[in-house]
Amino acid sequence: MNNLSNELRATYQSGVTQPIEWRITQLNALHQLVEENKQALFDAVKEDLGRCAYETNIGELMNIKTQIKCILSNLRHWMAPRSVSTPLLHGKGLSTSHIIPQPLGVVLIITPWNYPISLPLDGIAYVIASGNCAVVKPSEISERCSALLNELIPKYLDNNCVKVVLGGVPETTELLKQRWDHILYTGNGVVGKVILRAAAEFLTPTTLELGGKSPVVVDRNVSMGVALKRIAWGKFLNCGQTCIAPDYVLVHKDVKDEFINGLKDTITSFYKDPKTSEDYGRIVSERHAKRLATLLDADRDKIIYGGDVDLKDKYISPTLLYFEGDAINNSQLMHEEIFGPILPIISVDSLEDSVTFINQRPKPLALYLFSKDDAMTQLFISRTSSGGLCVNDTLCHFSVPDLPFGGVGDSGFGGYHGQTGFDRFSHLRAILNKTTIIDPSLRYPPYDYGNVKILGYLAP
Amino acid sequence: MSSKYQPLVDNLRKTYERKTTIPLAWRKTQLEVLMKMMKEREDEFHTALQIDLGKGFFESWLTETSLINGNIQYFYDNLEKWMKPQEVPCTPMLLPAKSYVIREPLGVILVIAPWNYPFQLAIVPLAAALAAGNTVVIKPSEIATATSKALAKIIPEYFDKSVVNIVEGGVAETTELLKCKFDHIFFTGSPRVGQIIYEAAAKHLTPVTLELGGKSPVVVDETADLDVTAKRLAWTKFMNCGQTCVAPDYVLCPASVQDKLASKLEKAIEGLYGKNPRDSPDFARVINEGMGNRLFRMVKDDTEKGKAETVTGGKWESQTRYFAPTVLKNVTTDSAVMQEEIFGPVLPILPILDNIEDAVNFISERPKPLSAIIFSKDKKNQEILRSKTSSGSFLINDAVVHVSNHHLPFGGVGNSGIGRFHGPYSFDIFCNLKSVHDNPTFLDPSLRYPPYTKTEQTIIKYASKLKAPHIPQSLVPLVIGVVVGAVIVGSVTHPGGLAGFASQLVSKFI
Numbered sequence: 001m002n003n004l005s006n007e008l009r010a011t012y013q014s015g016v017t018q019p020i021e022w023r024i025t026q027l028n029a030l031h032q033l034v035e036e037n038k039q040a041l042f043d044a045v046k047e048d049l050g051r052c053a054y055e056t057n058i059g060e061l062m063n064i065k066t067q068i069k070c071i072l073s074n075l076r077h078w079m080a081p082r083s084v085s086t087p088l089l090h091g092k093g094l095s096t097s098h099i100i101p102q103p104l105g106v107v108l109i110i111t112p113w114n115y116p117i118s119l120p121l122d123g124i125a126y127v128i129a130s131g132n133c134a135v136v137k138p139s140e141i142s143e144r145c146s147a148l149l150n151e152l153i154p155k156y157l158d159n160n161c162v163k164v165v166l167g168g169v170p171e172t173t174e175l176l177k178q179r180w181d182h183i184l185y186t187g188n189g190v191v192g193k194v195i196l197r198a199a200a201e202f203l204t205p206t207t208l209e210l211g212g213k214s215p216v217v218v219d220r221n222v223s224m225g226v227a228l229k230r231i232a233w234g235k236f237l238n239c240g241q242t243c244i245a246p247d248y249v250l251v252h253k254d255v256k257d258e259f260i261n262g263l264k265d266t267i268t269s270f271y272k273d274p275k276t277s278e279d280y281g282r283i284v285s286e287r288h289a290k291r292l293a294t295l296l297d298a299d300r301d302k303i304i305y306g307g308d309v310d311l312k313d314k315y316i317s318p319t320l321l322y323f324e325g326d327a328i329n330n331s332q333l334m335h336e337e338i339f340g341p342i343l344p345i346i347s348v349d350s351l352e353d354s355v356t357f358i359n360q361r362p363k364p365l366a367l368y369l370f371s372k373d374d375a376m377t378q379l380f381i382s383r384t385s386s387g388g389l390c391v392n393d394t395l396c397h398f399s400v401p402d403l404p405f406g407g408v409g410d411s412g413f414g415g416y417h418g419q420t421g422f423d424r425f426s427h428l429r430a431i432l433n434k435t436t437i438i439d440p441s442l443r444y445p446p447y448d449y450g451n452v453k454i455l456g457y458l459a460p
Numbered sequence: 461m462s463s464k465y466q467p468l469v470d471n472l473r474k475t476y477e478r479k480t481t482i483p484l485a486w487r488k489t490q491l492e493v494l495m496k497m498m499k500e501r502e503d504e505f506h507t508a509l510q511i512d513l514g515k516g517f518f519e520s521w522l523t524e525t526s527l528i529n530g531n532i533q534y535f536y537d538n539l540e541k542w543m544k545p546q547e548v549p550c551t552p553m554l555l556p557a558k559s560y561v562i563r564e565p566l567g568v569i570l571v572i573a574p575w576n577y578p579f580q581l582a583i584v585p586l587a588a589a590l591a592a593g594n595t596v597v598i599k600p601s602e603i604a605t606a607t608s609k610a611l612a613k614i615i616p617e618y619f620d621k622s623v624v625n626i627v628e629g630g631v632a633e634t635t636e637l638l639k640c641k642f643d644h645i646f647f648t649g650s651p652r653v654g655q656i657i658y659e660a661a662a663k664h665l666t667p668v669t670l671e672l673g674g675k676s677p678v679v680v681d682e683t684a685d686l687d688v689t690a691k692r693l694a695w696t697k698f699m700n701c702g703q704t705c706v707a708p709d710y711v712l713c714p715a716s717v718q719d720k721l722a723s724k725l726e727k728a729i730e731g732l733y734g735k736n737p738r739d740s741p742d743f744a745r746v747i748n749e750g751m752g753n754r755l756f757r758m759v760k761d762d763t764e765k766g767k768a769e770t771v772t773g774g775k776w777e778s779q780t781r782y783f784a785p786t787v788l789k790n791v792t793t794d795s796a797v798m799q800e801e802i803f804g805p806v807l808p809i810l811p812i813l814d815n816i817e818d819a820v821n822f823i824s825e826r827p828k829p830l831s832a833i834i835f836s837k838d839k840k841n842q843e844i845l846r847s848k849t850s851s852g853s854f855l856i857n858d859a860v861v862h863v864s865n866h867h868l869p870f871g872g873v874g875n876s877g878i879g880r881f882h883g884p885y886s887f888d889i890f891c892n893l894k895s896v897h898d899n900p901t902f903l904d905p906s907l908r909y910p911p912y913t914k915t916e917q918t919i920i921k922y923a924s925k926l927k928a929p930h931i932p933q934s935l936v937p938l939v940i941g942v943v944v945g946a947v948i949v950g951s952v953t954h955p956g957g958l959a960g961f962a963s964q965l966v967s968k969f970i
Contacts, residue, residue, distance in 0.1 A: 013824070015848075054912035057920060066551055084867030090858075097868055102850055104873070181874065189665060196662030200655055203672070205878040208665065223901035230899075233909050270910035279910040359477060363892075372901075381896065383479055385564055388895040393557070397897035400559045402548035408566065408892040409643065413667035415893060418548065427850060428880060430868035433842075434858035436688045444695050445732040445742035447518035455522065 004163065005178040008106045008133040011160045017103060017131045020079060024072065026128045026157055030121060031068050033156040034061050040148060041117055048116060048142040050282025050314065051238055059237060060118035063399050067122055070401035070418060071129045078129075078422045081431070089443075089455065094435035101426035103131035104205075105181035110172065110195070112187045113284050114241045114339075116142035120149055123184050124162060126416055130425035132182075133161045137175060140168040141284055180204050182425055186243070187211075188337075189410055207414030207424055210407050211337045212364045213247040216394070217354045217380070218259055219371035220252035226392065227370040228259070228266040234368070234394025236270070236318050239281035240341040244366040246394050247337060248344040250354040256347045260322065263345075264305050267318045274317050275308070282314040283340060289314045292340040299331050302344075316341050323347075351376055355383050363387075363409035368394050387411050463639035465597075468625055472568045472595040475622045481565055481593040484540055490590040490623070491536045494583070497618045498529055504614065505579050508606035512578065514745025514781065519699060524580045527864060531584045534866050534883065535591040542887050545896070557899040563891035565593030567643035572634065572657065574648045575747055576703040576803075578604035581671075582611060585646045586624065588886035594644075595623050599637060602630040603747055635660075642666050644890060648705070649673075650801075651827075651875050658878075669879030669889050672872050673801050675709040676831040678859065679819045679845060680721060682714055684835040688857070690724035693807070693835070694732055696859035698785045701744040702805035706831040706852075708859050709802050710791070711809045712819050718811040722771045722789045725807070729772060729785045738782050745781040746804060752776055752783050755804040758796040759786060767795035768808060816841045820848045828852075828874035833859045852876050 016022060034041070038061065042053040045060070081098040090097075109123040120136045127134040136153075138146040150164045165171060176198035185195045186209040199206045216231055235246045251259045271277040283289040293309045299321055300307070306319035319342045321333070328334055328346050338344075348354045351371075358367070367386035371377050377391055387407035388397045397403050398417075406415025416424045442451040463469075480486060502525055509515045509524065545560040569589040573582035582598050589596045598615070600608040612626045627633055638660035647657045648671040661668045680689055697708045713721055733740040746752040756776040762768035773786030783805050791797060791808035798808065813819055823832060823845075832851035836842055846854050852872040853862055862868050866883035879889055907916040951958040 018847075052912065054917055054920065057917075058908075062553075062920075066553075084865070087865055090861055090865065097862070097865055099869060100846075100854075105850075192665055193662055196665065197659055200658035200662055203651060203654055203658065203670065203875055203878065210665070226901040226904050229904065229909055272911070277911070279912050377898075381562065381894075382482060382564070385892055386894060387892075388897070391896065391898040392901050393897060393899035396554055396557065396899065397559070397895050400548065400551050400554060400557075400895075400897060402550075403559050403895035403897065404561060404893055405895065406893075408894070410665055412665070415895070420893075427852075427873040428869050429851065429873075430853035430862055430865075430870065431846065431855070432853070432858060432862040432865070432868065433856040434861070436685050436837075436857050439688055439691070444691065445518075445740065446734070447516065447742050449518055452518065452521055455526070 002174070003178075004135055004165070004175070005106050005108075005180055008135065008161070008163065012103070012105050012133045016158075017128065017133060017161055020076060022158070023075065023129055023131060026162075027068050027072055027075075027125060029156040030125055031065060033152050034064055034121070037148075037152055041145075044144040044148045045117065047144045048113070049238065049241070049284055052279050052281065054279065055237055055281070056117070060115055064118050064121045064125065066399060067401050067417065067421075068125055071125060071422070074419065075129060075422075078419055086432070089440075090432070091435040091438060094437055096433045098431045098433075100429050100431055101130070101423065102429050104425060104427055106133045106135065107182045107184060107425055108175060108180040109134055109136040110183070110185045110187065111136065111138050113139035113142035113145075114238060114243070116145035117149070119186055123186075124153075124157070126421040127184070127425050128157075128162065130422050132425055135163045135165060135175070137165045137167070137172055140166065182206065184416070184425075185209065192412070207406070207416060208412040209243070209405075210365070210410065210412035211243045211339070212362055212407070212411040213334070213337055214244055214364045214366040214368065214386070215354075215358050216246040216249045216368040217351065217358075217370065218249060218251040218255065219351055219369070219373060219376060220254040221373045221376070222255060222370045223372060223392065224255065224258060224262060228262040230393050231368070231370070232263060232266045232270060232318075235343050236267070236280070236341050237395070239283060239316070241281075241284065241339055242395065244388070244395055244398060245339070246343070246368055247364075248334070248346065250346050250348045250357060252351070253347045253349055256345075260304065260320070260345060263320060267305070271318065275310070275313075275315060280318075283316055284314070286311055286314055288340075289316060292316050292338075292342060295333055295338070296342060299333060302327070302331075304345075306341075319343065320345060351380060355380065358384050363407075363411055365407045365411035366390070366395075366397070385409070387415070463636050465627060465637050466640055468621075468627070469568055469597065469640040469642070471622050472597065472625060475595050476565060476567045481595065481623075484543055487539060487591050487593055488536065490619075491532055491539075491587060493618050494532050494587055494590070495529070495536075497614065498525065498532070498583075501614050504610055505607070508604075508610040509579060511606035512575070512604040513700065513703070513747060514743075515700065516741045516744070519742060519744065523700060524577060527580050528583045528587075530864070531866070531882070531886070532587045535587055535887065538884065538887075539591055542884060550897075554897075554899070556903065557897055559898075560896050562894050562896060563592070563888065564894055566890060566892055567594060569594045569596045569890055570637065570642040570645045571596060571598045572645070572647045572649065573598065573600050575601035575604035575607075576700060576705070578607040579611075581648045584886070585881075588881075589646075589890045590624075592887050592890035594890055597625045597627055597637065597642075599627050599629070599634055602628065644668070646889070647671065654877070669871070669881065670877045671705065671870075671879075671881065672830070672875065672877040673705045673803070674827055674829040674872070674876040675798075675801050676706055676829045676833065676851070676859075677819070677823050678708040678711045678833040678835065679813065679816070680711055680713040680717060681813070681816065681834070681836045681838060681841050682717060683837040683841070684717070685837065685857075686717070686721055686724050689835040690721065690728040691731070692858050694725055694728040694785070696861070697807050698729070698732070698743065698805050699860070701746055701783065703744075703747060703803055704860060706860050706863065707803075708807065708833055709829075710798065711807065712813045712822060713809060713811055714813045715811040718789055718809055722787055722809060725787050726772045729787075733785065737785055738777075738780070743785070746783045747781075749778045749781065751804065752778055752781055755783055755802070755806055758802075759788070759806055762788070762791070762795040762797055767792040768797065773805070816844050819845060823849045823851075828872070828876055830872045830876040831855065831859065850874070
């Protein structure tokens with residue numbers, strides 16, 4: 001593994017990843033990998049995360065296929081030279097100016113355990129679409145899925161250009177000692193800083209997809225039925241272990257009771273008995289479940305629904321807590337990203353208060369507003385900041401391929417998906433092809449100061 | 461890790477948090493104030509540039525003031541358009557939701573400016589950051605002392621400390637500043653310091669734009685028009701006394717071209733600056749004695765050791781900081797001038813080009829440069845060099861001038877930098893591109909929610925196989941109308957009616 005990046009760089013320099021035909025072949029192969037191994041992928045996710053096949057299908061496999069489709073239908077266009085105008089001074093009409101996207105070289109992709117199939121493959125799709133070689137280091141925590149990818153990727157993709165490295169901290173540390181042309185990291189902020197420091201050594205650009213606490217705001221003017229379903233769905237999908245999962249709810253006091261009662265009913269309608277429901281997942285490991293159980297124990301008196309824990313089964317039931325007034329500030333639940341099926345609900349007096357609450361805290365990866373009031377919605381969008389935002393829904397902006405997906409501030413930087421994703425792993429090279437037919441002398445010394453006005457008209 | 465500048469940064473962040481910087485009107489006002497400042501104080505800035513770099517008025521105007529004014533105007537003219545939501549097509553499965561991207565401010569920006577274009581590389585990022593709705597700290601270069609003083613004096617006369625702040629100083633002050641959290645750091649300077657900035661930014665997960673440098677190679681082949689080549693090469697090399705990040709650093713040419721090129725360069729230099737460039741008002745000075753001594757030592761070492769021969773120039777006068785425009789030929793790859801970015805008025809020629817592949821190999825073996833240049837009439841050679849090398853920018857038959865085209869992104873790759881600047885790129889780096897998904901509530905298919913029934917699983921299985929295209933939001937009603945119309949017509953005209961038409965569709969699309 002010592003010289004993996006050099007090995008792949010040599011392959012990249014041979015030019016094999018440049019032609020569009022190679023990229024299309026790889027993307028089609030990636031699509032096939034997903035299509036032909038669905039059951040194996042479902043089983044691996046079930047084993048690692050206890051997540052049902054239906055959710056793996058809509059939450060992971062369909063997303064990868066959507067991204068690949070988007071790339072395939074746009075790749076030729078994205079790869080083409082982008083013509084821009086040339087100023088008069090530099091021979092507009094005779095000279096030409098273009099932006100040509102070129103691959104960077106070798107990209108390192110480090111992915112987490114919560115979407116252990118789509119995050120590695122999503123990253124690979126965009127990295128190879130931009131003509132790079134890739135090394136993917138999937139999470140050691142989602143063991144079965146990573147082992148399966150390690151088996152399938154060499155079977156479908158070009159072995160010389162895409163490699164999988166299995167392992168944990170020691171292996172990642174070794175990888176980070178090497179020079180990469182870009183690093184795509186999805187995970188938490190603590191490790192994000194480590195990645196960034198390692199990248200700084202080689203001036204390697206990075207994309208950090210981190211996390212944070214993604215708030216949901218429920219206005220008093222709201223389509224309650226739809227809001228309840230979409231919030232419950234977004235929260236409890238993958239047992240709350242989604243980077244953009246609704247973390248906590250700020251509900252207007254006028255609809256608080258309707259919301260809470262409605263949410264209890266909605267959860268019951270989804271899972272009846274979550275412990276035995278096929279549709280309800282598990283926490284990834286006993287250690288993670290213990291962390292969540294500890295959070296619950298500290299605020300047992302605030303639990304209004306659920307709260308059942310079975311550590312051996314890595315089971316935490318869908319749980320709601322209610323906080324009145326300032327009580328929320330003392331809760332540990334507000335000091336870390338929950339990343340589990342625990343939903344604190346906080347009552348607010350107005351939408352204004354929710355904006356203040358949100359702005360006092362680090363910028364989240366996602367923000368969700370449920371409201372029927374267009375004017376309030378626009379105000380809310382302009383007065384808060386987040387990586388992404390959904391109005392009257394949760395999570396879905398991730399599956400719109402033309403929306404760049406990423407964070408801001410503590411939730412990360414650099415987005416990818418769609419053309420943003422293609423450009424992210426490319427170098428946008430500026431090309432000026434200058435005519436030699438004309439060469440106005442007023443450009444050169446000795447400078448005639450009277451020419452300043454003329455140049456002012458010709459220059460941009 | 462508290463910093464003495466924390467209160468200053470906190471004050472700037474308060475302005476951002478109050479959301480006063482968001483409206484278009486506020487941002488336009490800031491740009492208008494900048495335009496006013498430029499108009500009223502231009503002379504003082506030109507004087508400072510004369511003191512720091514010995515730059516004459518024309519070159520200062522051409523390479524600093526006019527670029528600043530042009531950029532501010534460009535931001536001003538396009539700001540309203542850039543601030544509008546940018547609609548994107550929504551995934552067919554998620555229709556009729558609306559998807560768009562909006563650009564919102566990041567917060568507090570730190571601009572660390574270099575000494576070579578000390579005015580432009582402070583004010584243009586300032587203008588872009590303000591246009592994007594941020595507040596700003598500028599740390600001008602302590603090496604360009606007169607410009608730093610001018611900025612520190614003039615900017616507070618136009619901008620309140622709660623919007624723009626200047627922090628003067630060197631390494632100690634920069635280190636102190638970097639203890640604070642910024643929302644973006646824009647740094648122009650050397651790769652070595654770029655690494656330090658990047659590491660400091662990592663502690664706060666702060667994104668950075670690093671405009672660095674490197675050795676920008678020039679390839680001159682047998683087909684080049686040597687008269688035009690010599691003139692353009694000489695001007696772009698020796699402007700600002702060679703202290704330009706995208707300046708031609710060295711030349712690769714065939715042995716057969718070297719002498720002709722060298723002699724034309726000598727003539728071109730005389731054409732630009734006269735027989736004695738020291739007396740030309742158009743030829744600048746080296747920034748300080750230390751930099752001049754460095755250049756002089758390199759040239760002396762190389763010529764004494766037979767690693768280079770002087771064609772013209774070589775003179776260094778430390779008192780006036782005059783370094784003559786210098787051309788060296790028969791330069792070897794192990795010469796001192798080839799080991800680091802020259803950043804001065806010394807142009808080495810290496811006559812080692814047998815064919816274009818030699819140039820490709822030579823350039824590819826070295827860190828990716830900020831700019832790569834070819835003087836050639838051979839389209840094949842141009843294309844080979846362009847496609848087989850990587851650099852921030854690539855120029856054919858010219859150098860440097862692409863920086864004045866707003867539509868071309870400016871920046872490096874690999875060791876020469878991270879991020880893009882100029883035109884709309886300037887705006888984007890100082891924004892958060894927020895993705896917005898707006899889903900109406902009138903349509904809410906139950907197959908999305910648990911419990912996931914067997915029927916729903918079958919539907920999803922087939923739906924995922926649909927080869928549906930991407931449809932822009934504005935066309936959705938039209939598309940729905942066309943689809944419904946097609947289904948009606950298809951059902952009416954198909955012999956099997958609706959059922960027959962539907963099964964034919966299924967077999968076609970799944």
